[in-house]
Structure formats: C-alpha cells, structure tokens
Amino acid sequence: MNITISNLHFTYPNGVQALRGISLTIEPGEQVGIVGQNGAGKTTLVRHFNGLLQPTSGMVTIGDWDTRKYSVAKLASRVGYVFQNPDEQLFSRDVKTEVAFGPRNLGYSSEQIQSQVNEALAMTELSDKTETNPYDLSPTWRKMVAIASVIAMDTPIVIFDEPTTGQDAANIARIANVIKTLRERGRTVITITHDIDFCAENFERVIAMSQGRILLDGSANEVLGQEDILATTYVDPPQLTRLGKRLRFKKTVRTEEEFLAALRG
Amino acid sequence: MAIVNLENVTYKYPLTDSPALQNINLRVDEGEFVAVVGPNGAGKSTLCYTIAGFVPHFFKGELTGTVEVAGAESSTSSLHEWVLNVGLAFQNPFNQISGAKYTVFEEIAFGLENIGVPRDEMKVRVEEAMKLTGISDLADRSPYSLSGGQQQRVALTSILVMQPKVLVLDEPTSQMDPIGTREVFGVIRTMAERGMTVVMAEHKVEWIANFADRVVALHEGRILLDGKPREVLTSDILLDKGFGISRYTSVARKAKTRGLWTRQQLPVTLEEAAEGFQDV
Numbered sequence: 001m002n003i004t005i006s007n008l009h010f011t012y013p014n015g016v017q018a019l020r021g022i023s024l025t026i027e028p029g030e031q032v033g034i035v036g037q038n039g040a041g042k043t044t045l046v047r048h049f050n051g052l053l054q055p056t057s058g059m060v061t062i063g064d065w066d067t068r069k070y071s072v073a074k075l076a077s078r079v080g081y082v083f084q085n086p087d088e089q090l091f092s093r094d095v096k097t098e099v100a101f102g103p104r105n106l107g108y109s110s111e112q113i114q115s116q117v118n119e120a121l122a123m124t125e126l127s128d129k130t131e132t133n134p135y136d137l138s139p140t141w142r143k144m145v146a147i148a149s150v151i152a153m154d155t156p157i158v159i160f161d162e163p164t165t166g167q168d169a170a171n172i173a174r175i176a177n178v179i180k181t182l183r184e185r186g187r188t189v190i191t192i193t194h195d196i197d198f199c200a201e202n203f204e205r206v207i208a209m210s211q212g213r214i215l216l217d218g219s220a221n222e223v224l225g226q227e228d229i230l231a232t233t234y235v236d237p238p239q240l241t242r243l244g245k246r247l248r249f250k251k252t253v254r255t256e257e258e259f260l261a262a263l264r265g
Numbered sequence: 266m267a268i269v270n271l272e273n274v275t276y277k278y279p280l281t282d283s284p285a286l287q288n289i290n291l292r293v294d295e296g297e298f299v300a301v302v303g304p305n306g307a308g309k310s311t312l313c314y315t316i317a318g319f320v321p322h323f324f325k326g327e328l329t330g331t332v333e334v335a336g337a338e339s340s341t342s343s344l345h346e347w348v349l350n351v352g353l354a355f356q357n358p359f360n361q362i363s364g365a366k367y368t369v370f371e372e373i374a375f376g377l378e379n380i381g382v383p384r385d386e387m388k389v390r391v392e393e394a395m396k397l398t399g400i401s402d403l404a405d406r407s408p409y410s411l412s413g414g415q416q417q418r419v420a421l422t423s424i425l426v427m428q429p430k431v432l433v434l435d436e437p438t439s440q441m442d443p444i445g446t447r448e449v450f451g452v453i454r455t456m457a458e459r460g461m462t463v464v465m466a467e468h469k470v471e472w473i474a475n476f477a478d479r480v481v482a483l484h485e486g487r488i489l490l491d492g493k494p495r496e497v498l499t500s501d502i503l504l505d506k507g508f509g510i511s512r513y514t515s516v517a518r519k520a521k522t523r524g525l526w527t528r529q530q531l532p533v534t535l536e537e538a539a540e541g542f543q544d545v
Binding site: 037038039084085138139140162165166167168169170171172194196197234235236238239240242243246247256259260263264 | 303305306356440441445508509512513515516520525538543
C-alpha cells in the first residue's frame, strides 16, 4: 500500500508552521528512518498518516484513501502507530486484553484475533506475561506491550515514534528484531529516531528533515554520509560512518560488516 | 574527600522479595563526575533515589547499611534537610514538573520559593540557571507545552538553580537530540569543574567516555565494575551481561580477531578508534 504525500503544509493553531511543503512517496514494504532535530516536523508528518492531523493544505493518501475523507478509526486498519511514551497508549488490566483491544475494534473474528494476538506476543517476547497488568511491568516491557498492541492489528503500515528512547541494549535488539520480522512480511515500517546508529543498522531508506522540510531523502548510505548537510539539522552521522570518514575510506560505511570490508580492501 | 559514601547498602522496595540493590559500597569524591551504566532493571534509578534520599524516605521499603552525603546520614535526616545538599532530576521529566505553575520561569523558581529565598535573589538565580542550560527563550511557556527534550532541560534547570552539592541525574538526555545531549553533557561537565559532584545514570556510552571521570557498572543490583571509563566500558564482562557498548569497541573487538586491530586497549571514542585503526 503506497503512502503519497503531495505538497503538504501544516500550521498548528498557535501559528507554528510545522510542515512547509512536503512531497514524497513511500512504496509498499519500504523501511524508512526519519531523522532530524527536535522540532523539525517529524512527528507532525507521521501523524498525518493515520489522520491524527489533517493537512492545512496539500494531500496525504494511504493506498486509495485520502486521509481527509476517512476517520482516525478507519485509518487505523491501514496504519498502526506506536507512540513514543507507552504510558500514553496503555489502559487495560492485563497484557492480553491490551493487545487484543486493537484487532477487536477492527472487527476481526475471534479466531483471527486470537491468532494475531498470539503472534504479536511471540514477536515481542511477551508470551509469559499475558496475565500481568501492564503497569506492573518495567518501562522496558511496557514498551514491548505498546508495540505488541499495534502489531496485533496486522496493518500494512506500522509507524514507530522514537522506539529506542530509554531502552537498554537488550531491548533495542528486541525492537530491531520486530522491525526485521515486519520487513520479512512485506510491511511498510516508518520510524522516527534520534538514535542514528539504530537507524543506520535497520533502515534502507533515510529521510532527514529540518524546519518542516525534507533536507535529504535516499538510501541510508547516501543520506548518512552527508555530514555537512546533516549537521544543519543537528544530526551526527553514525559512529562507524564517522570513523570511516576519518580513515578516509572511499565509500560511506554504516554497518560493522561494511566497515571491516572497507578496512581490509 | 568523599562527599557521597554508601556502605554495605542493601535495599528492598515494599512488597518485593528480591533486593533492588545488594551490598553496594560506593565512595564519590567532591567534584567527581561518575556515570552509572547497566541494563534496565540493574538498579540505576534505585541507586539515584538512594543517594537523593527518596529511598527510603519516599519509597519506604527496607534499607540496611549506611548512606552518607556531605557528612549527614540519610536514615537520621529528613527529606527536606536532605534536598538542600542533593538534587535529583528524574528520568521522566513529567514526574518532576510540579503541575502547580503556569510558566517555565515559575516552575524553576518553585524550589527556591519553598526554601524562602528572597525575591530579588530568586529572580537572578533563575535567570542565570536558564541561561546556563540554554532555555531563556522558554521562560514564559507552559511546562506542559514543551517537547520531551525541552522538559528534560527544565527539570535539570530546576535542580541546578538550587545549587546542590551533589547533582543526581537519571538519564537526563534520554529524549534529546544530539545537540541537546552535547549541551547538557557540557553543562554538567562545567558544574563538576566548579566543584559540584555528579552521579548520572546514562546509556550513551560515547558521551560518558568523553565527559565522565569514572564509570560504575551495575548488574542485578550489584556493582560489577568501578573504574576509569575506558577500562570499564571496554570490558569483556559487559558484553556478556547485556550492557550497551560503543560501536567503536564492538567493531574493534571483531577487527582484533582478524588481526586488523593491534592495540591491547580497545577504543570507546572516535579519536581512540581512528588512532588505533591508523596503525594497521
């Protein structure tokens, strides 16, 4: 399912112009990382994908749906959204009820709901915590509950807003694994992140935003190698990219494998 | 001269069976900048709460051993005496913002109001603190209208304005972009150089290596390692226990097994990695 954005502008009621003419297309099954300084418009942009925000001018379509003509509830069947702070989205008395809430609202059959819930719980390694109240879990596991509750809706498009904030290495690896599984299943994954190393290791396409506009859009190596342009939106290239530049490698590198290959050759 | 001294500290939260901290011995000298690393659940926040007196005064539970800060003992002091020496910035700024104030300026002045600082002095101190953390332009905004990163700066500023002897920070940059992170680490380093003692729980390894004097690695409530950032952050032990390590360390470790890194010491920072890889 394509996401098409044409000449999108958005101004908040207080007069802040958060988006100033965004045009882009995201193809089905693409894995896109969005980076840029606080206030660049990243969250404002993705909140247009599920109708939480409506364009001031311009248009956003999800498949053949113009977001201005469909409710947030309707768009939820196409676009799942994992909030930055899990506490903004969790409210049920136990994990399995929480995770089943989304698919139940989309009107799936009870067998279908059960299978989607089980699968989402397995993907997020929560299968042994189904009876626990989400608020009795550590913030790390609450994050996984928030992710599971969105994945269980089985939408073709999934958005993550700063998924690694406050997470430790083990949980970041778990989240990367969820994203990998979604990729294998042909889902579109769009992730806003300040964690540039996480971005480098998990996304093939990277969009850098600044002051409500798209600054760079291309393959991860193309975008993450542009140190000077990224600096204007206060993004540092990934650690290994910076190291490769310092060592005067001819090609931009971002993963350990690419780095070691360039070091040898 | 140790300003923070924890001896044989073991602590259990109410209604829990296993201790969150076990037999912690930690001395921190005046003006030292100590970073605390560890996986989630290792006890980083609990250690912060303990030094800041919230354990046991606010969270209750069972504390054994002694906690001393600036010569006073936690178990025999009240929290309102304790906060004059120790300031704590919470991990989630939302938990710290008072909810009683309409503007950032008033929010930052709140602590000073509570200890009866005269109005003129209060204004000067609030303005200085906001300048230091780069939030002067947010003075008239509502604390709730700010982004997570901005709220974290407000939370930090409202602690700095109290001029505590010991500054305790629980992941103070978790919601900030790299520029915000750099500025906050810079401010904290400056405070340490002026003699403030800093204990900071943090995941961002490269920043710790560049700014902190010492690193304490916590795992399952115990201190696993305590030493110079370089030594602790490149230790093989951390790898096996689920700690975050820098990509420079990780790639150099792989390179070493293939003969592409020849130094004994693994790197933590860009500079160290660049120097070491230039050898080969």
